[in-house]
Amino acid sequence: MVLSIGEREIIEIISGLIGEFKGDFLGFGDDVVAYDLGGDMLAVVKTDMLIDYTDVPPGMSYYQVGWKTVTMNVSDFAAKGVKPQVFLLSMGVPRGFEAKSLRELIEGVRDACRYYSISYLGGDTNESLSLTLAGFLFGIGFKNRIVGRRGARLGDIVAVTGEFGGSAAGLKIALGEYSAPKSIAEKLLRFIYEPKARLNEGLKLSSIDALTSSIDSSDGLAWSLYELSNAGGVGFHIYNIPVVEEVKLFADINGLNPVDLAL
Amino acid sequence: MVLSIGEREIIEIISGLIGEFKGDFLGFGDDVVAYDLGGDMLAVVKTDMLIDYTDVPPGMSYYQVGWKTVTMNVSDFAAKGVKPQVFLLSMGVPRGFEAKSLRELIEGVRDACRYYSISYLGGDTNESLSLTLAGFLFGIGFKNRIVGRRGARLGDIVAVTGEFGGSAAGLKIALGEYSAPKSIAEKLLRFIYEPKARLNEGLKLSSIDALTSSIDSSDGLAWSLYELSNAGGVGFHIYNIPVVEEVKLFADINGLNPVDLAL
Structure with a gap:
């Protein structure tokens, strides 16, 4: 995210304007949106966008770009302990993009969805100046299971699921x-x-x-x-x-x- | 949608590769994805992407661009008879885009969500070459209520909800x-x-x-x-x-x- 406006200002604008809308169980700014469906049920949704010239390092294949687009959305569900069920993809594809590359990209998306046991069920495709992939993930969550950012208490142990660097x-x-x-x-x-x-x-x-x-x-x-x-x-x-x-x-x-x- | 690959080829590539995934009650290519949650319940999801230089006619304000981004997703829910509940927005914003314009855009999104009684609860923001807005809509649907594209029968009357042109x-x-x-x-x-x-x-x-x-x-x-x-x-x-x-x-x-x- 490199913008002249600045990420903090953008978040302030958005959070200020959407503050009136109710129903998000975890609150604005958590890893996912968890919409209260009544009872114990939550509709957990997430969107994360990948743009080639800022998010794709040199040497990455289109297959890997597709894989990453799914994974970056799934990782937020993982952190909340919610099982993702449906993946959708809105694509902006540059003019002249080859069918072979598109096929590789979608294969990466498909294989990642297989790997995480998610149904990839569609999306939208448009022309754009740079390859733009907006992934959307949905799953049903439960109020007594979902893990927010807010609950850390004195005496807790900080644990991680892998090594860093x-x-x-x-x-x-x-x-x-x-x-x-x-x-x-x-x-x-x-x-x-x-x-x-x-x-x-x-x-x-x-x-x-x-x-x-x-x-x-x-x-x-x-x-x-x-x-x-x-x-x-x-x-x-x-x-x-x-x-x-x-x-x-x-x-x-x-x-x-x-x-x-x-x- | 103007691409060298051709829209039909893109749809063939995607439908061919994602055909294995189960759970879409209406089937690939309907207005929305309706994921079977068991019993009578469906998770209805939709994504539609707007890109400024192909989808924004001259003279349209940023407020109207935001409004349109919501409406183009809602119109598919309307056709299926499903109440939309949550809207998310992934934005690609060009470098140098003004805070004032962004505010107008988000006001348009907010007011459209108010108008349709939808909760706008967040999304993602990135830098991109052209203004790119990927809207995502979620709602709970019911199998005995949702209206697919497939059910037309002999003797039916064709009806529309408004005038054309x-x-x-x-x-x-x-x-x-x-x-x-x-x-x-x-x-x-x-x-x-x-x-x-x-x-x-x-x-x-x-x-x-x-x-x-x-x-x-x-x-x-x-x-x-x-x-x-x-x-x-x-x-x-x-x-x-x-x-x-x-x-x-x-x-x-x-x-x-x-x-x-x-x-």
């Missing part, structure tokens, strides 16, 4: 800023080319009521901790940051701090 | 191809600048079980009749085409055939 290091390699031996580079590039949402972990953790609050950490560990802290009104002591082994090696080779990459 | 004539005026006296032009321009979905009509007609099949006719009367005929396996005799009064005047002044404008 892979996507930051992978991006530096993809952009050609730094390099690494082939086996390390391949492992790190996979974090940005083939991201996987921790859906099973999220569903299982919420089903056993293990979480007081949760957030999708795709936007970085430091930002995610800040958001959870801010929403919950508690601070965190962090003693140990789990860093991907190859990130440590990559950092060592290039004189970087692995903790900076992980945050 | 207004948007075709309005577009010709907006594009400067033809002109009309001010009072006529203003009325016709309203069809393209401030479209209104016939939501109450659709909800009432489906609630009294008055419809065997139905389609959103925003893409034109001829195309809509063809689709209903094709999906239902019946033909239609059309004796009378309801044309907006000002369209007849506009056609008369400019030597056009009002029926061509209405189709």
